[in-house]
Amino acid sequence: MVDLSVILAGLGDAFSLNNLFFVVLGVVVGQFVGAVPGIGPVMAMAIAVPFTFALDPLVAIAFLVGVNKGGLVGGAVPAVLMNTPGTPDAAATALDGFPLARQGKPLKATKMALFSSVTGDTFSDIVLITVSAPLAILALRMGPVEILALMIFAFSVLAGLVGKSLLKGIIAAALGLLFASVGSDPENYTPRLIFGMWDLYDGLPLASVAIGMLAISEILRRLSEAGGRVKSAIEIKDTGDPLDRKVTWAEYWSCRYVMLRGAVTGTILGALPGIGSTAAAFMSYAFTKAASKEPQSFGKGNIQGIAATESANSAVVGANLIPLLTLGIPGSVGAALIISAFMIHGMQPGPLLFETQGRLVYGLFGAMIMANFVNLWVGQIGLRIWVKVVSAPESVIFASALLLCFVGVSMAASGLFGVAVMLVFAVIGYLLSSFGYSLVILIIAFFLGPRFEISIAQSLALMNGDLTRIYQYPVAVALLVLSVVSVFWFLAKRSPEDHEPSEK
Template sequence: MDQLASLLEGFAVAFTPANLMFLVVGAILGTAVGVLPGLGSAMAVALLLPVTFSLDPTGAFIMFASIYFGGLFGDSTSGILLNTPGNSSAIATTFEGHRMAKSGRAAKALGTSAIGAFIGGMIACTLVVFFSPYIVELARVFGPAEYFALAVFAFVAISAVVADSIVRGLVALGIGFALALVGIDGMSGAERFTMGSPILFDGISIIVITVGLLAIGEVIHVASHIRRTPAPRMALNPEGSPFPSRREWRQVLPAFLRGTAYGVPFGAIPVGGSEVPTFLAYGTEKRLARRRNDPDFGTRGAIQGVAAPEAAGNATAGTAMGALLALGLPTSATAAMMIAAFQQYGMQPGPLLFERSGDLVWPLMASFFLGLVILLIINLPFAAIWAKLLVIPRHYLYAGITVIAMLGVYAIASRPVDLWMALGIGVVGFAMRHYSIPLAPVLIAAILGPMAETQLRRALAVSEGDVGILVSSPLTIALYSVLTATVVLSVIQHSRHSRRRRSAVRELARERV
């Protein structure tokens, strides 16, 4: 019960008028930066870091917590409305969320996103407060072989489950690997696929890949059909309640809990952030939608496809902060930015932080809960207002998306070549849409590809080339076993769907005869 008493003392500090003001200001600023395509939550933390330098340590950390979660809220808003997620953690939410926006349910998608983020974040923060020692033990279980097994699980599961065709899913995975391999090999220092150009030595930024594939690719796709197809309903019906109906609550509540269950453990291990749990949560909802023959999933947009990834993303963010405070281990880019705030005040996150700086840490933990409540209060009423962006005529809207997205790309390193790379990747994204090649495997391969390669080589270096180390622990065996079962089930499901489609085509041909 010591944690509860310390948390209550933290609430007493966080509830002062000045600190509540810092929470509200941080929530608004974080959301405003996070909603801009190409910037996202990590950039929100980086850009707003100087704002906190003039504050006292307690006020600075409280404001930073609000900025941290506010940026995550903003990431999903831009993804749902503009098909341009502010950060890679919101990519999975974008798929069904943008479809809901195009079918006239933008406010409902934004409301579901806000509620899912709130539920996932609240559960994760509660677990962090009371179960921090167990999170530490979970993180210690993972070695190079376990990280590699986890990455392989994500690669194959996403390609086999999310994609309608396993072959197309593997093609998309190959495209993602090709993009991830560009640059200098981190372990040997060798150039790879740079064509001798120093500009490519640092590789291709994930922001460039995300903006090019999702935003620019979508703009080109829409431009190619804009005179042949009428304006979609999203330009005519952005209104609606952000709150799920009673029937929708019965649908999304299990999805919220499933997404949270995916996100909580991933925040404690350095696997690149919340990309893996959000994609796995999305894949689970898609598989369940197939079982219940949900006609909205993949067409008009299913509310469960927004609820689960969003809950998973914020649950990961919550436990990531627990890992950062308890271990000094940043498990995502946004969490890594937070270390700068601690170092600014001469603090080093780790096992001794709670003992040496408890007067700062517990108000910070309390501000996680208050920040999530404030963000929910701010974002739910504004959902319908954000949705009015879709009233803008398509040619103006997509032109604006292009300008904002390119500004976000240029803001990364102020290099014109990034703009050309984003355009080239956008053309690839347009071709993938034309040939029905899924986008999700490309993104997951580009994000986790470097980490998987590094962990594989570390594992083989430790074992002196013995590949048996990759299946030498119970955890790796369990992951590969689950992966095998997932692939087998996916192949069976794809075969059944193919037979059904062929049967339907034959019956239709007979009726015509």
Template sequence: MPELSVILAGFGDALAPINLLFILFGVALGQFVGAVPGIGPVMATAIAIPFTFGMDPLTGIAFLVGVNKGGLVGGAIPAVLLNTPGTPDAAATALDGYPLAKQGKPLKATKMALFSSITGDTFSDIVLITVSAPMAILALRMGPVEVLGLMLLAFAVIAGLMGQSLVKGVVAIALGLMAAMVGTDPEHGSPRLIFGNYELYDGLPLASVAIGMLAISELLKRLSETRGTVRPAITLPRNQPRADRSVSWAEYWGCRFTMLRGAVIGTILGALPGIGSTAAAFMSYASARQASKEPESFGKGSLHGIAASESANSSVMGANMIPMLTLGIPGSVSAALIISAFMIHGIQPGPFLFSQQGQLVYGLFGAMIIANLINLWVGQLGLRFWVRVVSAPEPFIFASALLMCFVGVALASGGLFGIGVMLVFALLAYVMSAFGISVVVFIIAFFLGPRLEISLSQTLALLNGQPQKLLDYPFALVLMALALVTAVALARRRDTESETR
């Protein structure tokens, strides 16, 4: 643990005018690229890294952190206003954000997303600053068997999103897992389901699948519904009551347990390398729906739904830094990019970072807290702008969003192949919706599929055909038991609801 003088010096460095300026620039840039579907903060961070070479290490890394934090807020903007997630982890936000915007309350929906995002992000930053080392040790001890138990628990929780038809929910999961199997077998390195198309060696592009199913299908549907009359994409009632334009303290405080649950889920999953913010958002959303006294309100514009997803996906950001700073292990692509920025400046993240570069580390912690405050301020200003933009005529807004999706996916996937995949999955989403099969459950299974497969194959290798060896992994057994209890409880709840109706 560094001395108090080193800690205070680090926080003082974060307040230097040049650092504040670059944090502000990073947050604004992150919110913009997050709002453009398909581009996102990861790509912006990758492009920005070379420009930090001539900067002071703290300035450069604080700028990259600002881009990432701004992107978390920016991704929710098109998800709420157009049902077009700017980033995959904002897909869960669209489930309740977009219905609330359609009710004439886009500012209320986007402000709830902003406040929840900042709350979750701040929570994980506090955890990072206070208990990063112990949490990193815990995360490091999560082996393949424990991760398998966690994945099974995640699928059990997400089963709450299946609705009344268990068969259709299972079909959605099966299709999602099948899509996740496309590419190279992680165990043997052999290609699967690529049908001679070697561009699929790395699997289906995540941005293409998510944006195709969640954004393109919705945009095409909305464009097809235009009947020659020019209407605004989002209607803002005149003389709108203040309650419909803002989130009151009572409403925010009423979601405190939802945000706390989401922040805890996001922090725990963020500390585990490879799980990701998308899984955290959907798992938090499903948990909030199960815990709610009014689960039927979810999907219809519930503030709790927005709070659950945004607090979870944003809290992953700070938690990803826990294994990165203490062990040198990146928890996500963004953390891996920040590690490369450290190394560009001749700094090696790992166990000795706190003792050798304590002032820099606490300067970074200070910059993260400052970035949250700036994110709140810039977000408050920017939301009004975005809502006014989306109040433009439907054909212009939807055509522009469609163009941004095409450009973003082309940049993210490297060319026309990604656009082709996007269109195929947009058609698949349309067919699934027509048959009442959940697109959301499909996407969750697709996101979690690779991690589930890897942990399952590693677990089977460790057990070596001897199931009794599971007794050597008590924490994994606890997670698996929780998964079973959750699945049974959800099945009984579904039966009870069916009998009531």
């Protein structure tokens, strides 16, 4: 048990002026890079990690946490205003955020994203501080069979709720898994589907695939629809109603159960290494839509859809540190970068960290709570600036976004090969979206593909190739049953118009 004096000393370190400055700097940088399609907080963290060597350990890690937290808030801005997610997990926010912005309520949509994000983030931080060790033990007990069943359940839910066709959702997931199989076999490390291009040995770069399909394809579609006319990146109607420019307390409070569900979903999935904020956002959106009395309103500007996704993807940030601090296992790419910062400063996250570096850990907890309030304050100012940006000509906005996507992907994917992959997947994404296939499901399946394949191999090894031994894993059986039930549930709930082909 950590001594109370150590806890108070750590919190005192966190609330120093020097630490506050770097937390504010991290949040500002995070919101900026998140708001610009093609960069993202992970890339900014990767660039910043070597420069933190000259800082004190607490200041360095608090700065990286601030970048991570600010990036999730910033990623919602282009998703809402331009239907171009700044980060992959913000794609779920665009489902209702963009239609709400088209109705003349961009500030309401972005402010709801901000408030929900801070709410979910604060919830997960409180869970991290109070019950990190028990949750880490629970996550550790989920073996490969349970993880595999959880992924299958996630795919069934996402395929049923994202997009109008369950069959097209399943096909999109299958394509994502196919693209994930390019590169070396994660079990035997033999090359597959590389066609003599050894740049593909490590697989398709995630940044290239995600940005190409989500950002570039959307920009190409919007530019093709311009027809040579110069117009704003988004046509915002001026409703003249002051209530359309803010989120009232009544609106925020009406989403309390939605945000709680999203925060719990994000916290649980964040504590499981490899699941990530993108899956958490879409699962929370799926659960909220399924529980709603008006599911047909989702995708048309329902403020609860924004609350569900933003509370979930932000809750993952704090929960990712649960396995990192207690087990030394990073739960995401961002957490992996934070663990590298720990190691740069000579510390090894794990079970002994609370005993050997208790003051630093509780200083980090204090910095995380501080970053949430800073996120709220900076966001209130930053959102107004970004909403003004949409008055610029569409050609300027999208040309700038394209340039930043090219630069960002070339840095993340180590050269022009990553840019070439991005352009290929931009065309693929444009074609698939035109025929009504869900790009989001494809991206999630691609991201989870290697973990999915490893879980299959490990599960078969544990069961000696005998699938009938699945009954020995009751949690996995329950998740698989839920997967089948969810498919039939979503098929039964579809209204006749849902079976009509998409207009795209």
